[in-house]
Amino acid sequence: MPSRRVSAYGHGHGCSVQTLSRGPKRSAFVLNINKGKDPIALVRKLVPDGKLTDEEQQVIGELHGQGEAALDALLACALTPRLGGLTGLPYIDANATRAKAIYALGLLRAERAIEPLLQALAATKPHSAERGFLGSCCCGLGALALEPALRLCKTSPLGPSDALLVLLAQLGVRDERILDLLTGFLRINAAAAASLLAIYGDPAALPELRAQLEQALGEPDPLKARDTEYLREAIRKLEGEAAPSQAPASAPASAPAPARVKKVAQKPAARAQSRNERCACGSGKKYKACCYLRS
Helix, strand or coil: CCCCCHHHCCCCCCCCCCCCCCCCCCCCCCCCCCCCCCCHHHHHCCCCCCCCHHHHHHHHHHHHHHHHHHHHHHHHHHHCHHHHHHHCCCCCHHHHHHHHHHHHHHCEEEEEHHHHHHHHHHCCCCCCCHHHHHHHHHHCCCHHHHHHHHHHHCCCCCCCCCCHHHHHHHHCCCCCHHHHHHHCCCCCCHHHHHHHHHHHHHHHHHHHHHHHHHHHHHCCCCCHHHHHHHHHHHHHHHHHHHHCCCCCCCCCCCCCCCCCCCCCCCCCCCCCCCCEEEEECCCCEHHHHHHHHCC
C-alpha cells in the first residue's frame, strides 16, 4: 500500500469480479480445511488487520513449528499470479488467500522470503491490489527489508522501481543511501520525489528541495507549476520538523555547546493522513478503508 502522492506515478484502474472456470486438474494449492498441518489451510484463518487474536497467534505458532516446508508453501502461494486459475477457487477467494499468505510471511519475518517478496513488489503496477498487500507486508518488516531493497535498487537495469522508492520512504529507517536515492529521483519526477521526501521526513533533504524549487520556478513550462506545489509543500513540512532542533535566538553567545550525541536511526514522523485520502501504502484505496484499520 505509493505514498499519498502516488497519483504522480499513475492512475488506478477499476477491476471486475470474475470467477475462473474449474479445470479438470487441481494443483497442490487446493485447500483442505480438515488438514491442520496444511500451511495454506492455516493461513486462511488469518485476518490481515494487524491485530492478532489468540487463534491467529496459534496459527503463526504452528507455521513457525512447520519450518522450511511451511515457508516454501507460503512463498509459492504468495508469488503465484492468478492463483484462482491454479486452484479452481473463485477469483476473489483465491486473491484473498494469496494476500493472507503474504501477510503470514510478514508475521513470520522470515529473511529468506524478503527478497522474493521485494522482487514481486518491484514488478507491480501502481494502485494494483498486488502492490497494496505486498507493500504493506514489506513495509512492516522495517529494518529487515532495508538492505535487500537497496540491493535491488542498485542492481536493477531500469533503475530503482517506484514501488521500492515508496517502500524505502515509508520503512521507518534513516539511512544516507535512502536519502541519496530519493533526492536523485527529484531530477526524474520532482513531484513524486518531493512527496516521498516529505514522508521520509529528514530535514537533510531541504537543500536539494530548495535547489529543485528554484530550478522549477525558472522553467517557462506551465506543467512545472505542479512540481512547485509539491516541492513547496515538502519544504514546509521538513522545515517544521527541523525547527525544534534549532537553538533559540535568545541564547547567550557564550553558552557552552551541548555535547555531541551519536545520532540514532529514528522513524520519520508521519503526516497526519486524512481518512479520505488515498492510503500511503500504495493500495489505491482510501486510508479509512485500508491502513486506518491497523493504526
